[in-house]
Amino acid sequence: MENVSISPVLLCMLLSASYAKGLHHVNPELELRSLLFNSSVYSPRVKPRLNVSADVEIDIKCKFIGLEELSEKDGVLSQSVEMYLTWIDEYLVWNPNAYGELDYLTVKGDDVWTPDFRILNRKIDSAVLKDGMTEETFKVLANGTVGFILTGELKTRCDVDPEKFPVDCHECEVIMAVSLFNNHQVLKWDGERSFIHFDVVKDAHALWSMERVYVIQAQQTLIMKLVLKRLPEYYLYNIVFPASSLSLLSMFTFFIPVNGGERVSFGMTIYLTFMVLMLQVSSLLPVNSQNISTIGKYFLQLISSSLVAIFNSVVMSYFGNTSMMSRNTKVQPHSLPLDKITNEDCKDCFEIRKKERKNEAGKCHIPEDDCKNTNKKSSYHGRRRYCNPLRVFDWVTLAVCFLVSAEAHVELYLVINQDTCPSVQDQL
Known part of the structure; x- marks a missing residue:
């Protein structure tokens, strides 16, 4: 068999054709990533603007999933939200036609530039931004738009004023901001269109109604205020109605015969029941020495009325027994x-x-x-x-108890029928 010799020129041509054929099968996404995220042309620490003096606008949208809880005792608002943050990275732009119609990429937070976004009044145990933004997954579009979604239970600080309880209304804030050391990062809020799903979930909670939400915007800070109004029916049925019934029963103390021996014990039972209800209400409210709640004033007046009834029972029992002893002596x-x-x-x-x-x-x-x-x-x-002085004392104390109880109920009724939420003009 004869030896076949191949010229060096032909060998080079064959190798070049084989190499070109191999390049034709390179993954377009791999090729695009190697081009965009090459360390010589891109760095996550460099502001994504060709003009270094230009601002980076971070567009924010908020989707309300549901209100979880407003803890008055701890002053914490818990809600399930989705926050959409988007901005333009001018270095991450490509033509999808040149890369197999690939129009987006997904990357980790440490691979792209991210804003120094934070929620200033976020609680430490909040699921949102718990691990920062480096562990989040970002989506990069072909036109340079970079975005990601913050999801989970957001817990923020909310100062609660219990003065109007159980018809109180509160403004809870979510304070969002970017780095104060970088003036070229600007938060952008597109009015009502930035609120998503709010009308669907605003009346979904059993104890709270989400009246409205609005935003106060500054250049680097955005304050979203959520107005919450308590639904009082649960507390009226389980606290106010039993207390009203007890106040009515305390009036019946005056009609129990003094000689029966049950007048004082009946009054003490009513008083102790008031104290149990008062402890139940105190467990719901935050510790506050500046403002006494409406329900606290209501219970204070009813307890005072009950104390007057007990005082009347003790006095009537003492002097009633004394007069009976004198009557037992027969006079000829x-x-x-x-x-x-x-x-x-x-x-x-x-x-x-x-x-x-x-x-x-x-x-x-x-x-x-x-x-x-x-x-x-x-x-x-x-x-x-x-x-008789005892009869006069009995009727006077009965009148005092009735007036105190009536005043407590009238004041509570006026507060319940009052609009405790501030108007839109007052808020703005």
């Missing part, structure tokens, strides 16, 4: 002075005289003329019976 008719003779004494005497013989009629030592004179005194003794 003949020992009564004439000015203290009553119709009852005369009646008893005349009954005795009818039954006794004529020779024993002298045993009645009350002259008939004196008994007739007592008729003139009957009206005086009747007035004295109703103007």
Whole structure:
């Protein structure tokens, strides 16, 4: 067999054709990534502007997934949100037709330039931005638009004023900002179009209604304010209605007989029940010495009314038992002075005289003329019976309890029917 010799020129041509054929099968995305993210032409630490003095506008949109909770005790607002952040990176632009119609790439946060975005009043245990932006996944479009989505439960600080509880209204803020050391980063908010899904979820919570949301915008800071109004029905049925029933029962204390022995114990039971309800309300509200809540004032007035009823029961029981002891001592008719003779004494005497013989009629030592004179005194003794100091004290304390309880209910009614949320003009 003859040896076939290949010229060096032909060998070079074959190798060149083979290399060109191999390049034809290179992955377009791999080729694009090697071109865009080459360290010699791109750095994540360099501002994505060909003109180094130009600003980078970061467009923000917020989608409300749902309101989780507003903890008045801790002053924390929890809500599920999705935040869309987008900006233009002028170094990450390509023609999709040259790379197999590839119109977007996905990259990690440490591969591209990212704004120094932060939520200033975010709680540490919040899921949003917990690990920063370097671990997030970004989407890069062919026109240079870079964007990513912050999702999860966002917990922010919200100062709660319990003065109008249970019809209170609060403004909770989400303070978003970029680095104060870089004046070329600007947050952009496109008005109402930047709020997504708000009308769907604003009435979805069981205890709170999301009245409205608006934004106060500065160059590097954006404050989103969410107005929340409490739905009072749950608290009216479970706190106010039982307290009103107890205040009505405390009025019945005055109609329990003093000699029955149950008047004081009944009043103490009402008072202790008030204290249990008061502890239940206190567990819901934050510790605040500057403003006393409406429900706190309401309970304070009702408890004061209950204390007055207990004080009345103790006084009436003491003096009532003392008067009963004096009545148990039997007084003989003949020992009564004439000015203290009553119709009852005369009646008893005349009954005795009818039954006794004529020779024993002298045993009645009350002259008939004196008994007739007592008729003139009957009206005086009747007035004295109703103007007894104990009776006056009983009726006065009953009136005080009624007035205090009525005032508490009227004040609570006026607050419940009051619009506690500020108007739009006041907010702006």
